[in-house]
Amino acid sequence: xxxxxxxxxxxxxxxxxxxxxxxxxxxxxxxxxxxxxxxxxxxxxxxxxxxxxxxxxxxxxxxxxxxxxxxxxxxxxxxxxxxxxxxxxxxxxxxxxxxxxxxxxxxxxxxxxxxxxxxxxxxxxxxxxxxxxxxxxxxxxxxxxxxxxxxxx
Amino acid sequence: xxxxxxxxxxxxxxxxxxxxxxxxxxxxxxxxxxxxxxxxxxxxxxxxxxxxxxxxxxxxxxxxxxxxxxxxxxxxxxxxxxxxxxxxxxxxxxxxxxxxxxxxxxxxxxxxxxxxxxxxxxxxxxxxxxxxxxxxxxxxxxxxxxxxxxxxx
Numbered sequence: 390x391x392x393x394x395x396x397x398x399x400x401x402x403x404x405x406x407x408x409x410x411x412x413x414x415x416x417x418x419x420x421x422x423x424x425x426x427x428x429x430x431x432x433x434x435x436x437x438x439x440x441x442x443x444x445x446x447x448x449x450x451x452x453x454x455x456x457x458x459x460x461x462x463x464x465x466x467x468x469x470x471x472x473x474x475x476x477x478x479x480x481x482x483x484x485x486x487x488x489x490x491x492x493x494x495x496x497x498x499x500x501x502x503x504x505x506x507x508x509x510x511x512x513x514x515x516x517x518x519x520x521x522x523x524x525x526x527x528x529x530x531x532x533x534x535x536x537x538x539x540x541x542x
Numbered sequence: 543x544x545x546x547x548x549x550x551x552x553x554x555x556x557x558x559x560x561x562x563x564x565x566x567x568x569x570x571x572x573x574x575x576x577x578x579x580x581x582x583x584x585x586x587x588x589x590x591x592x593x594x595x596x597x598x599x600x601x602x603x604x605x606x607x608x609x610x611x612x613x614x615x616x617x618x619x620x621x622x623x624x625x626x627x628x629x630x631x632x633x634x635x636x637x638x639x640x641x642x643x644x645x646x647x648x649x650x651x652x653x654x655x656x657x658x659x660x661x662x663x664x665x666x667x668x669x670x671x672x673x674x675x676x677x678x679x680x681x682x683x684x685x686x687x688x689x690x691x692x693x694x695x
Contacts, residue, residue, distance in 0.1 A: 422622045434624025468632045471587025479621045514688035526691045535667035535690025538679045
C-alpha cells in the first residue's frame, strides 16, 4: 500500500524526529555521526529550528510513513545586489524509495519554494565521496562551481 | 596613519554600506555582479539582515576606514547530533590590506565567535577559480571536503 500512496511534502513535527534521525543515521557518513538511540540532542535542536522562521525542516510522507527529509534555510545577504539565497542541507531519502524519483521531486520542491521566497540562488554542498549525488544535482541544473570547506570545532 | 592604526572588528552599520559594496564590487567575480552606483538593493538587504538575529554582517575597520567585511550566519540543524553550524559568506579584504594578515585575523575571529556560539562546524564555499583563497583556507585548518553546488534562479 505504501508504494502507491500519494507523496506529501510538509513541515516536520516533533513526532517525525525518530524517523528523521533513523534516515540521517542510515547513510555511509551519517552512521558514524548520529545517535539514533539517544534523541535528546535532536529534540533540543528541533526546538532551535522551530524558533527560527528562516529554517524549514521538511519531511516527505507516503501514506503514514516518513520517507524523506531535508532542511531548507533562507539566508539574506549583501552580495549579488542584496540577494537572498537558500541553502539545502541534510537531504535523506529512505532506502526503500531510492531511485524512485522522490529525491528529484523533493529538490524541485525546495527550488520552487526558494523561488517563491524571492531567492536568487539555491546552494548546497555534498561530500566529495558522494559521486552519485553529484550527478543527481547536475541533472537538476546545479553547477559544481565551488569548493566546499569545513572546519570541525 | 591608517597603516599603523589598530584594527577593530565590529558589526556593520548602514553607514558602512558604501564601503562594503565597493569591496564586494572590487573583485574579479564581484565586478559583474554588483552595482556600487545604486545602493537601493543593498539598503533593503541590510534591513533584512539586521532583522535576523542569526545574521552577523561584520566590518574590519582600521582608523576610520572600513578595510574588510564578512557575513557570519548561524544555522541550527538536526544532522551531526543536532549540531549548529556557522557559514561564512561574502569575505572581502580591501586591496590595500591584502597579504597583510587581515584575512587571517578576520577568519580567526569568525571561527572563535562560532565556537562561543556553540557551533560544531564552520563552513564556507569558494569559487573554484579562487585558488589563492583555497590555499588560504587550508592554511587556517579548513578541509576541502565538499563540492559546492549552486543554482541561479
